[in-house]
Amino acid sequence: MIGLSAQQIEEIESKFGVPVYIFHSDEFVENYKELENTFQKIYPQYQICYSYKTNYTPTICRMVKQLGGYAEVVSDMEYELAKKLGYSAKKIVYNGPCKGKYLEAHLLENGINNVDRVEEAERICRFADENPDKNIKTGIRVNFDLDAGYTSRFGIDLNLLGELLLLFQTHHVTVNGLHCHMSRARGIEPWRLRAKTMLGLVERYHLYELEYISLGSGMFGKMDCELQVQFPCDIPDYTEYGNGVVGQFAEFYKDKEIKPTLFTEPGTTLISKYVDFLAKVEGIKTVRGREFVLLNCSFHNLGETCQMKNLPIRVFHQGGGLTSLTNARLVGYTCLEQDVLYRDFCGELSVGDYIEFGNVGGYSLVDKPPFIQPDCPMIAIKEGKQELIKRAETFEDIFKTFRWEI
Ligand SMILES: Cc1ncc(COP(=O)(O)O)c(C=O)c1O
Numbered sequence: 521m522i523g524l525s526a527q528q529i530e531e532i533e534s535k536f537g538v539p540v541y542i543f544h545s546d547e548f549v550e551n552y553k554e555l556e557n558t559f560q561k562i563y564p565q566y567q568i569c570y571s572y573k574t575n576y577t578p579t580i581c582r583m584v585k586q587l588g589g590y591a592e593v594v595s596d597m598e599y600e601l602a603k604k605l606g607y608s609a610k611k612i613v614y615n616g617p618c619k620g621k622y623l624e625a626h627l628l629e630n631g632i633n634n635v636d637r638v639e640e641a642e643r644i645c646r647f648a649d650e651n652p653d654k655n656i657k658t659g660i661r662v663n664f665d666l667d668a669g670y671t672s673r674f675g676i677d678l679n680l681l682g683e684l685l686l687l688f689q690t691h692h693v694t695v696n697g698l699h700c701h702m703s704r705a706r707g708i709e710p711w712r713l714r715a716k717t718m719l720g721l722v723e724r725y726h727l728y729e730l731e732y733i734s735l736g737s738g739m740f741g742k743m744d745c746e747l748q749v750q751f752p753c754d755i756p757d758y759t760e761y762g763n764g765v766v767g768q769f770a771e772f773y774k775d776k777e778i779k780p781t782l783f784t785e786p787g788t789t790l791i792s793k794y795v796d797f798l799a800k801v802e803g804i805k806t807v808r809g810r811e812f813v814l815l816n817c818s819f820h821n822l823g824e825t826c827q828m829k830n831l832p833i834r835v836f837h838q839g840g841g842l843t844s845l846t847n848a849r850l851v852g853y854t855c856l857e858q859d860v861l862y863r864d865f866c867g868e869l870s871v872g873d874y875i876e877f878g879n880v881g882g883y884s885l886v887d888k889p890p891f892i893q894p895d896c897p898m899i900a901i902k903e904g905k906q907e908l909i910k911r912a913e914t915f916e917d918i919f920k921t922f923r924w925e926i
Contacts, residue, residue, distance in 0.1 A: 521744060521796050521832045521878020522547050528906075529836055529874055532798065532899065536908060538874065539799045539817040541885055541898035543580065543909065548794040551742060552587050555789065558758040562766040563773075565781045569613045571737055572598040574787025574882045575795070579900060579909040581605055584790075590632075592785040596620030613734070613783065615661065615699070617674060627656050632732065634659040634699040636674055641684055645691035652692070659697025659732065660684060664717055668705040675700065678721075685725060698727065701736025701785065707753040708764050711739065715768040728776065734783035735765065741789035743879055744832040751829075788882040795881035797821055799861075801873045802853075804843050811848035813869055818852030819859045820891065822877055823884035830862050832878035840870035850875065854892050885910070890918045 522544040524532070532540060552568070559566040569590040572581060576598060581591065582605055591602035594616030602612045609631030614623065617636045624647050627633060635641050635658055648656040663675035676684055688695050698721060700714060714735050722728065740755045748755050756764070766782065773779045799821075803814040819826055848869075850862035861877070888895045894913030899906050 521834065521876065522794060523834060523878070524796065524798070524876060526836055528901075529798065529876075532906060533874075535906065536897055536899055537912070539797065539815075539821065539896040541821075541880065541896065541910070542796045542798060543577070543881075543898060543900040544794045544796070545579075545583070545900045545902040548580070548791065549583065549587065551794065552584070552589070552790055555758050555786065556587075558762045559766045559782075559784075562762045563770045563782055565779050566766060567732075567781050567783050568790075569734070569783050569785045570790060571785045571787030572601065573886065575791045575884070576601060576886055577898065577909060578605065580791065590783070592787075596622045599626070613785065615701075615785075627658070628654060630657065632659065632697065633657075634661040634697065634734070635676065635684075636661050637676070638680070638684070641687060644693055645687060648691045648693045655694060656692075657694040657696040657731075658688070659699050659734070660695060661699040661701070662718075662721065664700070666702045666705045666710040666713055668702060668710065670704065672702055681721070681725065695727070695730075697730055697732040697734065697780075698722070699734040699736065699783075701734075701738065703738050706738050706740045708756045708760055711735075711756075711761060711765045712768070715765045719768060719772045722772075729778055730780045732781040732783055733769075734785060737785040737787055737789065739784070739786065739789045741786075741792045743793055746832045747825075747829060747879055791881035792825075792879050793881065795879075795884065797877040797880040797884070799875050799877070801869055801871050801875065803871060804845070804848075804869060811845050813845065813848050813850045813865065815850055815852055815861060815875060817861070817896070818854045818892070819856075819861050820852075820854070820888045821884060821896070822861055822880050823882055823887060825879060825882070826861055826877070827858075830864070831880065833862060833865075834876045834878075835867065835869065836874040836876070837868075837870065838872040838874070840872050842868040842870050844868050894918050 569592040570584040571592045590611045591607050592613045593599045599622045609626050609629035613632040614626055615634050644658055661675035664678050718733055769782050799815040799817040802816050805812050846866050848865040849860050852859035897912040898910035900909045
């Protein structure tokens with residue numbers, strides 16, 4: 521976590537209230553540049569495409585654009601956001617299994633697209649047939665096994681790749697890119713294997729004129745030691761990923777005339793550590809020997825990581841009578857038993873204390889349903905200044921889509 525001082529917390533409480541998301545803007549930029557510089561030093565044609573779904577806060581997406589990052593989107597909603605922020609189609613990567621109505625216009629504007637399934641390929645072929653004077657281009661997302669212990673449902677099975685290439689050729693669609701993305705495989709070995717497999721496909725299918733190869737996302741980002749130790753594998757840093765993964769591209773393309781752009785699509789890697797969440801203790805109780813600490817937020821605020829690991833936390837006492845706790849559960853305001861934000865808390869707390877959670881940037885506010893309560897605000901801290909970047913949701917925000925007269 522980036523962390524707050526007691527004085528900052530006091531200021532945040534009086535200006536914006538708690539709970540609240542806190543985006544640390546300067547540190548985010550530093551991390552972005554470190555990732556980009558490390559990889560570009562090894563393979564200059566490296567390009568970051570920021571994964572909107574991970575955290576589509578417009579302030580963050582705009583910063584990525586200013587830093588030169590592309591937008592990686594998986595729906596028309598996210599596509600619209602990228603366009604609204606001023607992206608040209610050429611810097612938008614349209615991924616995902618269910619593309620909306622913008623796909624065709626995107627292709628006409630030379631946007632980057634990765635086909636996820638055969639029906640989408642057929643849709644593109646029909647479109648190319650209807651527009652014989654246009655050079656329609658697309659990439660293909662491929663699906664292969666990284667030994668991650670599950671079968672991914674995304675992308676084209678490698679056994680179908682040859683057939684698909686032929687289909688596109690028949691319809692005069694240019695295949696300009698190759699894409700893969702596998703979740704739950706963040707370690708260095710699965711990443712080495714991604715690069716090796718993708719380069720193997722280039723050789724096998726003679727794809728020497730590709731404009732880009734995307735390795736998707738799912739690298740570990742930076743994190744505090746207390747989170748790191750909860751993972752069973754080593755956490756590689758950017759240099760290790762660079763040498764093991766990007767290095768393969770530098771080697772493979774060193775004597776080749778056409779060097780494709782190498783994309784990755786970081787979401788978590790870029791944003792996770794740079795959003796903290798501040799909550800407050802509402803109550804403390806013991807039930808049949810189990811201690812529970814109730815917070816004024818829910819597990820939905822913190823994203824999926826808090827269901828698998830204990831996020832880094834810091835406690836700010838407000839001076840009330842402290843209760844000593846052993847293996848307590850920090851729980852949320854919903855009526856769900858699984859609304860647990862932290863397990864096995866040991867220490868002292870009192871009602872009114874603040875708890876700051878770190879590593880909350882990914883799949884948190886974008887994945888917060890309007891379940892029981894609307895969401896809280898988000899602020900950014902930039903050069904020490906606090907600014908509201910998302911107001912709190914209201915009753916009206918939640919209920920305006922319903923028809924009241926029926
Ligand atoms: C195609 C694609 N790209 C990028 C991402 C972002 O991954 P992460 O948040 O792990 O960086 C995802 C996440 O599911 C994805 O499906």
